[in-house]
Structures are given as C-alpha cells and as structure tokens.
Amino acid sequence: MSISKWCFAQWYDVLNSIVEPKVIPYRHLTAGKSHGKTLEVGGGTGANLPYFETTSSLTIVEPDVHMTNKLSKRVNNFNKDISIVKSFGEKLPFDDNIFDSVVTTLVLCMVNDVEKVILEIYRVLKPGGKFFFYEHTVAGSFSGKLLQQLLDPIWIITTTGCHLKRDILATVKSAPFTKLEYDIFNLNVGIPITIPNIVGSGTK
Numbered sequence: 001m002s003i004s005k006w007c008f009a010q011w012y013d014v015l016n017s018i019v020e021p022k023v024i025p026y027r028h029l030t031a032g033k034s035h036g037k038t039l040e041v042g043g044g045t046g047a048n049l050p051y052f053e054t055t056s057s058l059t060i061v062e063p064d065v066h067m068t069n070k071l072s073k074r075v076n077n078f079n080k081d082i083s084i085v086k087s088f089g090e091k092l093p094f095d096d097n098i099f100d101s102v103v104t105t106l107v108l109c110m111v112n113d114v115e116k117v118i119l120e121i122y123r124v125l126k127p128g129g130k131f132f133f134y135e136h137t138v139a140g141s142f143s144g145k146l147l148q149q150l151l152d153p154i155w156i157i158t159t160t161g162c163h164l165k166r167d168i169l170a171t172v173k174s175a176p177f178t179k180l181e182y183d184i185f186n187l188n189v190g191i192p193i194t195i196p197n198i199v200g201s202g203t204k
C-alpha cells in the first residue's frame with residue numbers, strides 16, 4: 001500500500017492537471033470563501049493553497065506522508081500563517097469550537113468514515129462557523145450508478161482509496177448544520193462521461 005500511496009502522491013498533480021481547469025471555480029467557492037481561522041481537512045499536495053485569500057491562519061490536516069512531503073514544499077511559496085498537522089479527519093486533534101471555517105475538496109470520497117469526519121468538522125467549528133465542501137458524489141441516474149458500480153473496484157485500487165459512489169450529500173445533511181446550501185451538477189471534463197459533483201456550505 002505504501003508504494004501505491006507514493007505513486008499516487010507523485011502523480012496526483014499530473015493527473016489532477018487534466019481536470020484542474022474545470023475544478024478551479026469550485027476551489028474559489030470553497031477555499032476562496034473561507035475566512036478567519038481556517039482548517040482544511042485532507043490538503044493533499046496543496047491544490048487549494050492559492051485560493052485561501054481571506055483566511056487569517058490556515059491549518060491543514062493530511063494523514064499521508066507522501067502527500068505531506070509535497071505539501072510542505074508548496075507551503076513555503078506562500079507568505080501566510082500555515083501549519084500542517086499529520087492526522088485523520090475522523091479524529092481531529094483540536095478543541096471544540098475553534099475554527100471559523102473548515103474546507104474539504106475531493107476528500108470525503110477517500111476518508112474511512114464520512115460520518116465521523118463530518119461530525120468532527122462540526123465539533124471543531126465555532127458556533128456560526130462554516131463548512132465549505134466540494135466533492136464528487138453518487139450519480140443520480142440509473143446508468144450513472146451502474147457505471148460507478150462497475151468502475152468502483154478498480155478506481156479504489158488505482159487511486160489508493162477513492163470511492164465513486166458515496167452519497168456525500170446525504171451524510172452532510174444528516175449532520176446538524178443550519179443554512180445548508182448546495183449545488184449538484186455534472187462536471188464535464190471533455191470526455192463522454194460526466195462526473196456528478198456537489199459544492200456547498202453549512203453553518204454550525
């Protein structure tokens with residue numbers, strides 16, 4: 001697993017660059033909207049770093065050592081108060097009610113327990129704080145679901161743990177956020193297959 005994790009981290013930016021131009025608007029709607037003391041869960045190689053424009057401080061949780069190595073180098077290019085914490089979203093090593101904003105982008109597909117991560121995000125947010133999310137999710141149509149069902153086993157292996165058919169929105173909705181706002185859409189990446197996505201925010 002460690003060699004595949006190393007490969008995934010090395011290739012992540014290259015593979016990501018294929019879809020990144022389409023993804024940038026959603027980085028603006030998540031990282032770009034975060035404010036004050038901000039936490040990013042699953043920072044990866046730091047694709048969101050250029051978009052955290054209105055944060056006063058940024059803490060990035062990332063469990064994978066290979067991703068963290070790339071992230072640490074990239075963080076040096078930003079003149080900001082940024083700390084990287086090696087941990088998992090399921091057990092965030094922070095007190096209750098301390099962040100103004102929490103951001104996840106393309107992470108809840110990979111965590112071990114989506115419900116636990118979302119409840120942890122809720123716990124660490126201050127009352128009135130905001131959770132911003134951008135994720136790919138389960139398809140709405142029968143044919144889309146069938147395709148995800150077929151691709152999922154090989155996709156999980158090649159991406160070291162990304163699940164295609166998770167109903168992320170249902171889990172976000174089951175958490176006690178108020179003012180939940182979201183948009184469900186298909187990301188068209190220029191191939192015949194579109195990718196079902198969600199972008200939105202919830203308030204504690």
Ligand SMILES: C[S@@+](CC[C@H](N)C(=O)[O-])C[C@H]1O[C@@H](n2cnc3c(N)ncnc32)[C@H](O)[C@@H]1O
Nearest residue numbers: 042043044047064067088089105106110111112
């Ligand atoms: C597909 S990458 C997305 C990275 C980045 N957020 C982006 O938008 O490009 C998913 C990241 O989530 C991290 N991850 C996986 N499981 C996690 C968990 N349980 N808690 C926090 N992060 C996790 C992975 O190590 C990886 O860096």
